[in-house]
Amino acid sequence: LGLKQSEWAPRVSKSFAKKHHTCRTYGFSKHIIEQRLQTIMKQFQRTINELQQNISQLEHNAQEWQPYIDPAILCNAINACVQSAQQRLRQEFDYKKKMLVLDSNDRNLIRKFYDLEPNDEQVQLAIQVWHMTENMLKATAQEEVLRKRIFLRRLPSVYDKLINQSMDFVEPMLANEVLDRDRRASLVSNYSKTITQYKFDLMTLNLDTIQNIIRGHQQLLTDYQNKLSKCCDEILFQAIENRRQAMGKRHELYIKHKLNTFFDEAPATINE
Template sequence: MTETTNNLYYFDLQRQLWQDYFDLDIKENKWAPRVSKCFVKQHYTCRTYGFPKHIVEQRLQTITQQFQRTINELQQYILQSEQNVKYWQPYIYPAILSNAINECVKSAQQRLRQEFDYKKKMLALDSNDCSLITKFYDLKPNEVQIQLAKQIWQTTASILKTKAQEEIL
């Protein structure tokens, strides 16, 4: 029952992340191909943005099915525990046991939730970066302007990396 509860919360985190991918692309009405390594290196961005629509929809559908299957499995465990409760010594209320398992799993997944929250924030930021870079190139800059912009992006990336390292220390 604990493992199934853990899986349920994990699938929900995945579902939320992929739903954010979907919502972001729907909002922008843009289903971009995955950003190349060369683009990332030249523009000092990340590669978390840009899944094709069919991949996002397929992943959402798979996760939704896993999520529903896990809910059904958890309901079976709950029904089973309600049937077996009369044999337990000492008696434990199934609702109390279920709540204890939920709290234990939530506590154990705190770091995982933080990682998923980070991924969701990076998704939004990467999307914004790609949009701004596209708008920059739509202005038809000359080669000097492109090189200056790349230097600015590199300097900004270096500053942010240094700040992140300082925060770790």
């Protein structure tokens, strides 16, 4: 981004980044990027040379194989396997590139706001608007993740560990010798179903709580925006709104990526 657009944003202080809910930096300095590019180009050329040598060796060895295998078919199969294995890596790389652009844009929008020379009251109201927006987006992310957990029946490990501890008090009773095998199996199944249902009932209640929190943030955001409209001219108000909308776009990309990758290895809850 810096090499293409000649934009090299300096680092900001931790307090500034925290106060404005932005990243501290969205990249590295120019000389580090240039050094890294030179290293990558050398590595890339070395890899190409090694690949050409391996292809030549493969074509030579293929002439002696029985039965004969067309080297072109074998190379295509290898390429397909490599591309499939690198799919997640490419997705992660594309995501980081998009986030880099959005982070850069976010810093520029903050700078444009301060270029308009707002007074202290306007600055504080703008920060409150962005703060409420950030809180609302975080709560929305929690809501989306929780919805998908409920849909996929994949629970947070903390729920499993906490609630499953209740079985520690039940297992000695189930081990009582007066219970025959069939009755014990029936009781274990009933306990399992009850505990599983309780977990999801609790998650549903958490979802309702998060939705109430989102509505609360939305109301506070509306109140701050109304105050802004009374003390800011149209240009300044739009500058604040532009940054707020950019925060929303960044959140959309973030939550989409999170939902696509967060549950890949999450264990499913089995309802026996």
